[in-house]
Amino acid sequence: MDCSACTPRKPWDLPFLAEPEEVAALRRVLRIHLGLWGLSELTEAAQLCLSELVSNVITHVGRGTPTTLAVSMSGTRLRMEIHDPDTKALPALDKAAEDAETGRGMALVAAHSDHWGVQLLPDRKVTWVELATALNAPDGHSRNVHVSRAESVLRGYDKQQAVGPERSSRLSATAAEETAIEAIADLLHWLRAHGRDADEALDRAQAQFEADAERTAR
Structure with missing residues (x-):
């Protein structure tokens, strides 16, 4: 059997306003989609990265900012993108104290993902993360x-x-x-x-x- 019998994983996106109360709903939508894609094992890491990226927009761009979550496959990696209109407030790996309650967001993203970065476009910036999977193809299944x-x-x-x-x-x-x-x-x-x-x-x-x-x- 080949990938004609595997799981199609079509890119999807979800516009939202960057508000703290939106985070739980976004995490829930992401969990459901990962389950449908057969990638439930990535849920915890993906939700953590999502929460930190959205919090970064809320903190450094502003509450109520029109934002978009886009999820797709990059080869066999899961790719998540957060689009926001501010091209100046760039996320960075800050060296926060171990007991600090803030300032560690992107460090957590880096620790729980395989790659992350920022892409600047004329009208927006895209902060993205990629998580490795055990897939044998973008629409394939886990190798086990x-x-x-x-x-x-x-x-x-x-x-x-x-x-x-x-x-x-x-x-x-x-x-x-x-x-x-x-x-x-x-x-x-x-x-x-x-x-x-x-x-x-x-x-x-x-x-x-x-x-x-x-x-x-x-």
Whole structure:
């Protein structure tokens, strides 16, 4: 199976006013999108960077500033941009004291991202950060043993269901999902046919999935 069955990650943007009360909503929207993109493991670092970049606009450009959050893929990296109209107030890595409550925003961004920078345009500045992922392609999946084993199973199902030479060897995302559901159902039938409790096995599989996901997110 190839990336025709993977996750499309189309760029999106969200205009907002730079106000402290907007930060929680922005973090929530970002978390939802990262979940849809299969990048939940980046949520904590991405939300932290987002909070600091928005706070930087509020502090140094001004409350109520028309601002835009833009999120996209830069190769296999997650890229977040904050656009604001002030081309003079540039973010910098300030050396704040360890017990200081302010002045450490961009240092936190640098610590939790792989790259960051500022781009000056005629009408605005763009402060951006990029976070590394485990993706094998911009619209691909994370490289891990669980996904690889599942792909082997789905590839086998696709071959068994092929009808005629004209059938494409490439699964669409929807077809891959239906194939995965059928594979899970067949495994439950197999367990029941061998005297096992299918519901208990499904519960154990769900628990194992959640534990694996938690470990991956750390």
